[in-house]
Amino acid sequence: MKLVAAIVQEYDANKLVRAVVQAGFRATIIGSTGGFLRTGNTTLISAIEDADVGALLALIAANCRERTEMLRPEIVGDYADWYPPQEVEVIVGGATVFVVPVAHFERI
Amino acid sequence: MKLVAAIVQEYDANKLVRAVVQAGFRATIIGSTGGFLRTGNTTLISAIEDADVGALLALIAANCRERTEMLRPEIVGDYADWYPPQEVEVIVGGATVFVVPVAHFERI
Amino acid sequence: MKLVAAIVQEYDANKLVRAVVQAGFRATIIGSTGGFLRTGNTTLISAIEDADVGALLALIAANCRERTEMLRPEIVGDYADWYPPQEVEVIVGGATVFVVPVAHFERI
Numbered sequence A, B, C: 001m002k003l004v005a006a007i008v009q010e011y012d013a014n015k016l017v018r019a020v021v022q023a024g025f026r027a028t029i030i031g032s033t034g035g036f037l038r039t040g041n042t043t044l045i046s047a048i049e050d051a052d053v054g055a056l057l058a059l060i061a062a063n064c065r066e067r068t069e070m071l072r073p074e075i076v077g078d079y080a081d082w083y084p085p086q087e088v089e090v091i092v093g094g095a096t097v098f099v100v101p102v103a104h105f106e107r108i
Ligand SMILES: Nc1ncnc2c1ncn2[C@@H]1O[C@@H]2COP(=O)(O)O[C@H]3[C@@H](O)[C@H](n4cnc5c(N)ncnc54)O[C@@H]3COP(=O)(O)O[C@H]2[C@H]1O
Pocket: A007, A033, A034, A035, A036, A037, A038, A039, A041, A094, A095, A096, C020, C021, C022, C023, C024, C025, C026, C027, C028, C029, C045, C046, C047, C048, C107
């Protein structure tokens, strides 16, 4: 048994949790904050069988890999009508994952 | 030394923490969310001596075991006077517990 | 690789996180609550190379060691003009630190 902890961007968290649960894994979500940027992120923890660790890491990679996306910035107010916001290329995603040995697991 | 982490329902959390502290154990509480139901639950973590793990697991079982309870649902508003809420049988409780080895522990 | 978790007072948390990040370490902050006093505290987690554990523990000691400080209690309202608050000696700080082995670490 291992405990997998993944620190991911809030932008990817919903998609990841849905994928993890649909694959039949169990998971708990903890709100967290980055030490450097001090912005909110999400820590997902899941205690799973050793044989499933690879599948879970693959799910995290499929849903949270660092990538560039074309995003339309949210510009509010009057200007938006005159100058429609241009799409810009932004780097999103990324996950920091660590796997810790579990000495004992039980459902009470 | 081991780190015991228990994910329990908010319904049981207060009772459990009181029992853990009264037994002389130290514990920290972290608010968390279930991945499947997306409802709030409580993650309790406690670094304790190996010899105490059994006692802590017994406390968790005594306070959080999955069971059925007769609960009176909270029906507010005018109807409550005419149709007093019946007691219904509800499944509550349950705890997911994992124990992780601790390589080093200190109080600074 | 090890996972270092430090539970510190909110009073010291900002200072500690700044020092950890300035030293080039990575860290995530999780809001938590003490089981005994039920007051808010801060859990900092950092996955770091084995060789860096000593340096991180030294940073925690330098920023969170239990000590007495002379603090001026915040007395608001009219009384403050007539009776300037005396400085009092208060015990602050303290950190509970545990180090857990990491079986696998990756940035995705
Ligand atoms: N070894 C580890 N242990 C515990 N938590 C970890 C960790 N590595 C990463 N994290 C968590 O993951 C978030 C994203 O890290 P990432 O490396 O993608 O992206 C990082 C990294 O590229 C950079 N960064 C972080 N710390 C740095 C430092 N001390 N010096 C220079 N750059 C840093 O800033 C980005 C945002 O960092 P932030 O702290 O706000 O948010 C971090 C932190 O919450």
